[in-house]
Amino acid sequence: MEQEYSIENAKKYIKQRFVEQGDFLILKEEVFDQMLDRAVALDEAFMEQSGVNDGEVYDDDKAFEYLFEKMQKSFEDQKMYCMRFVEDYLDYSEQYLESIGAIEWD
Numbered sequence: 676m677e678q679e680y681s682i683e684n685a686k687k688y689i690k691q692r693f694v695e696q697g698d699f700l701i702l703k704e705e706v707f708d709q710m711l712d713r714a715v716a717l718d719e720a721f722m723e724q725s726g727v728n729d730g731e732v733y734d735d736d737k738a739f740e741y742l743f744e745k746m747q748k749s750f751e752d753q754k755m756y757c758m759r760f761v762e763d764y765l766d767y768s769e770q771y772l773e774s775i776g777a778i779e780w781d
Contacts, residue, residue, distance in 0.1 A: 678775035692767040714764045
């Protein structure tokens, strides 16, 4: 059963997954929240620019490159965490979409 996508529910789900993992608990919550908000906004921008919102296929590798580059520029003080953060964000975002039935695998 497919549920409607909610950006707020996605953020809650993704944040919970990060907390469960525990690797980013060293960041101040305010910084973590800013990073998560930025990653979500960049992912939305990537989908718009790459045509995903118009039916094109979501390219995980291109999405990673796009988000990683932009996150490093946005978070200079956390630059060393950006690669892992983006990888985890993309994994958790995909898991959220699966959990609401928004994507299926062939």
